[in-house]
Amino acid sequence: MAICKCTGEQVESPQDVQLMELLEHYREYDGALIPVLQGAQDIYGYLPGEVLETISKELKIPFSEVFGVVTFYSQFHLKPRGRNIIRVCLGTACHVRGGSKIFEGLKEILGVDNGGTTEDLRFTLESVACIGACGLAPVIMINDDTHGRLTNDGLDKILEQYE
C-alpha cells in the first residue's frame, strides 16, 4: 500500500486491490505463502519490500521467514525485471549441443550479463538448468514460449517478436 504524499492517507493502487483479493483467497489455505508470493509477483512483476511486509502481516508469518522463502527459490525476484524474460537452457543436452554459444550470443545482442535487464526494461536474461525440451536442444524460453534448435543467426528474429 502506498501513502499519499499530499494528505498522508493510504491510497490503494489497482495492484494493491488485487493483492488484497489474492490474500483473501488464500487466507484459510494451508501452505499459502508460496502461492501468494507467486501471485504477488505476477501482479507487481517482482516482489517489492512493502508487499512482502503486507504478506507477512496478513498471513501472520514472521517477515524473516517470508524473506527466507523468497531468497531460497530462484523464481522470486526482489528487483524489477524486464517485460520479457529470456531463459537460456544450460542443461546437459543443451550444453552438449552448444547452448553456451547461444547464451554468449544473447549476452552480446542485449548487452547484459546473466540475470541482467536491458535499460529499456524490454528483456531480462537468465540461465536455467533445463526446460524439458531437450530433444530440440539448444533451447530458450521467452516468457511461456519455448524456442528450439537455435542457431546464433536466428536469435535476432526471435527477439523481434517481443515488444
Add this chain to the structure above:
Amino acid sequence: MGSLKEVRSSIEEAYKKKLDRPRIIVGLGTCGMAAGGTKVMAAIETEVEKLGLDVDLDFTSCIGMCYAEPVVEMGLPGAASVVYGGVYPEDVAQLIESHMVNKTPVTDKAEIQISAGGATYEGIPVMEKSPYYEKQVRSVTSRLGRTNPERIEDYIATGGYAGLEKALTMEPQEIINQVKISGLRGRGGGGFPTGTKWQFVADAVGDKKYIVCNADEGDPGAFMDRSVLEGDPHAIMEGMMIAGYAIGANEGVIYCRAEYPLAIKRLNMAIAVAEEMGILGDNIMGTDFNFKLRIKAGAGAFVCGEETALLNSIEGKRGMPRVRPPFPAHKGLWQKPTCLNNVETFANIPFIVRNGGDWYASMGTEKSKGSKVFCLTGKINNTGLAEVPMGITLREVVFNIAGGIADGKKFKAVQSGGPSGGCLPAEQLDLPIDYDSLISGGAMMGSGGLVVMDEGTCMVDVAKFFLNFTQLESCGKCTPCREGTKRLLEILERICDGLGVPEDIDTLERLAKTIKTSALCALGQTAPNPVLTTLRYFRNEYEAHINEKRCPAGVCPELLTYAIVEDKCVGCGVCIKACPVGAITGEKKAAHTIDASKCVKCGACVPKCKFDAIVQA
C-alpha cells in the same frame, strides 16, 4: 454421474466416428511448439479454409519423435494415417493438396504411417516396423501423439478411467497386491518398489492421508514427465485416485515445476472437467469414495524434487530436505502418512489395474519389471522419447532407436541418471538397461534421461558441468554437500584451466567418497557420481589435462592452441581483422602465422577463415 459404463459406449461411438473422417492433427506439445508447430497449425487452418475442405482439424501432444518436429498427421477414412515430419508453413499447401485432395501421401516427408487395421500405403514404414518404434513397447506413452490431451472424451474412449472404475469394485488390499505382483519400481529415480511403499502408507495410522505426485522433473536431459503431463494428464490423475482409494486417502497434490506452464494448464483443464463429470470430487462414479486434487506450482529449486524437500515446499517453507526417518509414508505432508510417487509411476497404475499385475511383470527383467520411458538427447540422429522394455541394451537404444551418432562422428559416452548418474563408455554399450546393471556400471537409472556424447565432448568438462550444477543447487543445509561440491568443482576448474597437479586425482576420489557417505540427502550423496565415473572410464583424459596440458577433445579453451596450416593459407588477411589482440601477422598472399604467446585463445579467427586454414588442437 452414475457408472462410467453408461456414458462410455456413447463416447466411444463418437470417437470412432471421428476416426472415420478426413482429419489433420498437429503435434502441439512444448517441443512441437518450440519447433514452430503453432505456425504450422495456423497455415493449415488458412489452407483448409481457402480450399473449403471438409476436414477435421485437431491437435495432440508429443508423439515422441522430437527429431521430426513439427509433426503433422493426415488421415483419410478407411486408410492408414500418415505422420509427416519437418513440416513448415511453406510445406502445408502441397501436403494438403497431395494427401487430402488427391489422396496421395508425400512419401519423402512421411516418417511413419499408423494403420487402423485397414489398407496401408506403399513406401512408408508402418509405425510398429519403423526403426524408431520397432523396439518400443508403448503403454504409458500409448496416448501421446494419439489423443487430444485437452479432451476427456479422447481419454475415456481409449480406455481411460476404466482402471479407476475397476479399482472401485476391488478391495483396497487387492489393488496393493496387484501393484506388488506387477513389480513396478518407482520411476522417480530411486527405484523403490511401489507396492511396498503403498503398503507402508496403507498400514500407517492416521486420521488423514495424502497422495502426492512428484512432477518436479529437475534432471537436465529428462522430459518424460513433461511429455506425460502434457500428453496424458488424466492418466496421472487416474493413477493418483486409484492410489488414494487403495491406501485410504481422499486428497492429492500434484507438485509441478513452474518451468512447465503448458503441463500446468492442461492439468488444470483436466481437473476441472473431471470434477464436472463426477469422476473427481465427492461420490466418485456414484460410490462413496471422495477425492480432491490440487496443483502446486514449484518455484525453481532442483532440490525440491527430493521428496521431503518437496513436502516442505508444499507446506510453504523453504524446500530443504528433512532428516529421515520418519519417512513420508509415516509422517509426510502436514505430518500425516503420505504416498509420494513420480508422474510415470502413477501413469503406469491404470494399466496395471486394468490388465493385472502379471501382465506388467511379464515385461522386463527379473528385478526391473515393465517398461521405462527414456529421453534420448545429445549428439544422436533421433532425439526424442522412447518407451522400451527394461533390459534392452544401451547399444540398441543408441544405435537402433536413436539412429546412431549425428554428423558421422564417433560415440564416446552415454550419460544416464542426470546429475546423480554417470557416463558409460563404448565398452559398456551392451549393458542391459535396468536399475541394478546401471548401478553396477557406475551410473544410475535416475529419471531416464540418456544424453549421448560424441568424440567432441571433453569428459573432464562434463564432470565440471555437473559439479557446477549440484554446487548451485545444493540447498546448503549440510556441510559435506555445501562445501564439498564446491571444492570438487574448484579442482575440476583448475584441471580444465591447465593448472591441475598429479595429486588432484587422488584428492578428487577421496573427497568424492567422503561426500557420498556423509551428505544428508541423495543430492549430496550422488553429486560425486559424475566425477567418479569419468575417473573410472576416462582417467586418461584427466591425465592428459594434468600431465600434458592437453584437452584431447579440443574443448577446454585454456588448453587449446591455434595454428595456421601453411599449405591452406592463401594470405587473404581476413583473420588479422578478427583477432582482438593482434596475434596474427603475415604478408599479403603469403602464409600467415599466429604468435602463440599473444594468442588469448578466443577462437574468433577460426570461423572467419574461408579456407579452413586455422586449426585448433
